[in-house]
Amino acid sequence: MNHFDENDLAKLTKLCRIECTEEEKKEFFKSLKNVLAYVDQLQQIDTEGVPPCNQVLETLKNVMREDIIGDILPRELFLANAPSHVGGMIRVPPVIKFNSP
Amino acid sequence: MYQLSATSLHELFKKGELTAVQIVEDTLKRIAHHDPKIGAFLSVLSERALDKAKALDQKRKDGKHTGKLAGVPICLKDNIHIKGELTTCASRFLSNYRATFDATVTRLLEEEDGILIGKSNLDEFAMGSSTENSAFHVTKNPWNLAYSPGGSSGGSAAAVAARLCPIALGSDTGGSIRLPASFCGIVGFKPTYGRISRYGLVAFGSSFDQIGPFTTTVEDAALFLEVASRRCEHDSTCLKLPPEHYVQKLKSSLQGTKIGVPWHFLEDLPPEAKKNFHESIDVFKKLGASIVEVDLDLLKTSVALYYILSTAEASTNLARFDGIRYGLRSARAATLDEVYDFSKQEGFGKEVKKRILLGTYVLSSGYQSDYYQKAQKVRTLVIAQVRKAFESCDIVAMPTSLSSAFPLASIQEPLQMYLQDIYMICANLVGLPAISIPSGFDKEKRPLGIQLLGPQMHDADVLRFAHAFEKSTDFHRAIPPLFRE
Numbered sequence: 001m002n003h004f005d006e007n008d009l010a011k012l013t014k015l016c017r018i019e020c021t022e023e024e025k026k027e028f029f030k031s032l033k034n035v036l037a038y039v040d041q042l043q044q045i046d047t048e049g050v051p052p053c054n055q056v057l058e059t060l061k062n063v064m065r066e067d068i069i070g071d072i073l074p075r076e077l078f079l080a081n082a083p084s085h086v087g088g089m090i091r092v093p094p095v096i097k098f099n100s101p
Numbered sequence: 102m103y104q105l106s107a108t109s110l111h112e113l114f115k116k117g118e119l120t121a122v123q124i125v126e127d128t129l130k131r132i133a134h135h136d137p138k139i140g141a142f143l144s145v146l147s148e149r150a151l152d153k154a155k156a157l158d159q160k161r162k163d164g165k166h167t168g169k170l171a172g173v174p175i176c177l178k179d180n181i182h183i184k185g186e187l188t189t190c191a192s193r194f195l196s197n198y199r200a201t202f203d204a205t206v207t208r209l210l211e212e213e214d215g216i217l218i219g220k221s222n223l224d225e226f227a228m229g230s231s232t233e234n235s236a237f238h239v240t241k242n243p244w245n246l247a248y249s250p251g252g253s254s255g256g257s258a259a260a261v262a263a264r265l266c267p268i269a270l271g272s273d274t275g276g277s278i279r280l281p282a283s284f285c286g287i288v289g290f291k292p293t294y295g296r297i298s299r300y301g302l303v304a305f306g307s308s309f310d311q312i313g314p315f316t317t318t319v320e321d322a323a324l325f326l327e328v329a330s331r332r333c334e335h336d337s338t339c340l341k342l343p344p345e346h347y348v349q350k351l352k353s354s355l356q357g358t359k360i361g362v363p364w365h366f367l368e369d370l371p372p373e374a375k376k377n378f379h380e381s382i383d384v385f386k387k388l389g390a391s392i393v394e395v396d397l398d399l400l401k402t403s404v405a406l407y408y409i410l411s412t413a414e415a416s417t418n419l420a421r422f423d424g425i426r427y428g429l430r431s432a433r434a435a436t437l438d439e440v441y442d443f444s445k446q447e448g449f450g451k452e453v454k455k456r457i458l459l460g461t462y463v464l465s466s467g468y469q470s471d472y473y474q475k476a477q478k479v480r481t482l483v484i485a486q487v488r489k490a491f492e493s494c495d496i497v498a499m500p501t502s503l504s505s506a507f508p509l510a511s512i513q514e515p516l517q518m519y520l521q522d523i524y525m526i527c528a529n530l531v532g533l534p535a536i537s538i539p540s541g542f543d544k545e546k547r548p549l550g551i552q553l554l555g556p557q558m559h560d561a562d563v564l565r566f567a568h569a570f571e572k573s574t575d576f577h578r579a580i581p582p583l584f585r586e
């Protein structure tokens with residue numbers, strides 16, 4: 001069943017938004033292929049009519065709370081960890097790169 | 102002082118024979134002298150600890166009530182938040198991140214006057230079984246510095262084994278408390294899923310993760326559990342039940358109890374581990390327990406299930422580390438997309454990247470039913486088989502691991518490392534309480550451990566069986582030679 005190939009890895013790195021070096025791609029491909037081959041053993045287990053596990057705890061059901069404001073994270077605390085901020089907001093580079101004319 | 106358990110230290114503090122400042126100063130001195138050998142700590146909170154100690158001594162002087170952990174220095178794995186202190190998760194991504202809130206467990210420990218002494222090393226984002234995946238440094242096993250302390254909570258385990266502090270916290274997703282406990286010759290306990298709030302624990306696999314203690318005695322683990330098992334409104338999976346009197350319940354006899362052993366599942370145990378396991382079972386027989394065979398053959402799928410389900414959950418949990426709001430943001434990034442691509446490239450280590458990729462793959466369109474859904478169905482079957490086993494026994498016993506600690510840098514192939522967890526993943530798959538306690542030494546004097554698992558909510562039973570074993574043996578008293586002064 002395992003048909004994982006280099007194209008799949010390329011698509012994956014795009015999906016995960018992780019830029020990988022060529023050396024990393026080679027290593028990751030080998031590791032992932034090994035692990036996927038190993039987990040193939042699950043196909044041998046008959047799971048006809050078996051529901052997927054939803055909750056590990058027998059007692060957990062529909063845990064709800066009132067829709068009221070609880071803890072608030074103060075802005076200064078939040079911004080203290082921000083890589084870049086201006087006017088109380090997080091600053092990020094532009095979505096589209098503008099080339100100089 | 103370093104040989105005292107948390108319970109004994111606390112008694113001496115209460116009686117006035119030791120002050121909190123004396124205890125903390127002695128602890129800090131020991132850490133400064135011994136930690137360079139093993140690298141258990143990522144940060145030592147000297148000023149904070151001394152301030153808390155002074156305040157605690159004043160509290161006692163003023164005749165005010167002091168808590169159950171008063172005077173006890175405690176180390177936290179560096180994926181548990183202390184507000185205002187660094188939480189790095191041993192990752193370059195978070196090397197400068199300061200927690201904006203206290204974990205619930207942090208708050209509970211401090212409410213009982215426990216003194217937080219430092220943050221310990223781990224495999225990056227708790228992904229690993231050897232603490233070699235830390236982005237900062239490798240922690241060494243106090244019993245033999247060329248060997249791994251196990252992982253991912255290796256720093257906490259090493260700190261307690263070297264008697265740098267009597268209690269340290271870890272987190273256990275697939276054995277990350279129990280394996281280092283076994284490798285380092287100490288007690289490591291993973292409570293029932295939901296028994297301790299996960300609020301403030303940086304999430305790895307949300308249906309697997311649980312915080313738990315490393316201690317030198319089972320009694321100390323029980324004391325910790327009494328303090329930490331409280332309902333928490335911030336964690337919807339946290340039990341709403343009050344804690345039990347875990348320390349009091351340690352004392353009951355094992356006469357007439359039944360211990361289940363899955364002999365068939367354990368048939369591939371290497372000879373030394375097998376011998377030690379049989380000897381441990383004999384101890385339980387002498388204590389009055391009878392041994393019954395149980396069928397847990399489906400556990401052979403543990404590693405496969407774990408590396409599908411926990412990586413799937415991790416891929417979601419780690420998506421928040423994107424370089425936008427906190428953590429590393431790549432200096433190379435000139436566009437928004439590059440913030441994501443390059444920050445993750447530079448911030449995450451290889452093992453973390455692999456697991457995010459794997460987890461994304463098993464959840465992706467076209468593959469989700471073959472991998473993720475299939476694994477969740479097999480998980481249902483495993484849960485049913487384990488529940489059936491507990492119909493014929495009170496506790497299940499297994500070795501913690503295939504062997505004693507392995508040498509550092511000896512396991513390079515990921516799958517080989519993953520297979521180290523084979524006996525432990527069961528407890529996380531099913532949400533069971535499980536403990537590893539010292540059960541002897543191999544030919545090279547490296548510690549071995551035995552693992553006890555109970556049904557959900559039966560933390561008190563797991564602890565009392567472990568306590569009985571400890572009282573009949575001496576293994577827990579052994580201190581690694583390099584740390585005996």
